[in-house]
Amino acid sequence: MTPLPADRWDDDVDAALASLLPRRRRNPQGAGNALATMVRHPELTKAFLPYNVHLLFGSTLTPRHREVAILRVAALADSPYEVEHHSGMGRALKMTDEEISDALGGIAADPAEQLILRAVGELHSSSTISDQTWHALSAHLDERQLMDLVFTVGGYMTLAMAFNTFGIEPDRELQPEYER
Template sequence: MRLTPLPGEQWDDDVDAALAGMLPKRRRNPQGAGNALATLVRHPDLTKAFMPFNVHLLFRSTLSDRMREAAILRVAELSESPYELEHHRGMGQAAGMTLEEIEDARMGVALEPVEQLVLDAVGELDRHHAILDGTWASLTEHLTDRQMMDLVFTVGAYATLSMAFNTFGIEPDRELQPEYER
């Protein structure tokens, strides 16, 4: 690990505030937050700015949970992100995906045509930093403008998180899942 989770004795009100929109009070500690969030809070201002965006993508997106998780799993595979692969495997299952569907999504394959278009779009965003015209036209037959925007921002945000987690050396937390304080 290049950056380790912030030691417990350094957790203060700024750290707590940075995590308040994502985690309930009982999880705002080095063990409850998990490796990723406990590392991100080394920079509380950045974490506090990023968390509302991430909360939107995870809990308020116009994409279905399944579509979101398929896209994130593909991003994680393309980014070679062990943390995101492990974390979103569990979230994919919670969204109703089978283990086989999760592995297929990682590889860019889906049986359902719209989900396949989403995975194709992820690949195009990775390669070209844009969804190509044909894929865009096909997707907009099924998705609203807001869903299209949520898709692009989900892919971008999780590519960024994968890049950060890979660079920092953040190890997967097998037992933790996001838990938004509602």
């Protein structure tokens, strides 16, 4: 699938992107390949993006924990778009290239981050977090953070599946930042 051609961008497309992007980015160039492809189905995009906005901006996970989890999802899903995009977001959070590479590979020096990576792997392989991992994570994350972790993994696995299926190419020219 290719991004929606510029001559087909209309008010429905603009409305679908309004929850995530400022007006200046709601165009084929500013939206990037993923969103410009998703808006081929404005109603689906409009329904999905508020959920994604929560995962990015409203989650109770720390931004670093969020990115560690998403990077591991991206690697497990073999999603070039998500690897590229969230490596950039990790760098914006001051993660080093080594830390990003480690997260992609399921390794972290920090005990809480290592548990998050284990939980991502378990969710990926069996669609559940084991009691042992859940209990260990509970020492580092509260109930809402645990819930946000599960939904972050699920949400980004869904995006990775869509992006891989649609053949969405990474946006190397776009900065991995969002404004609300």
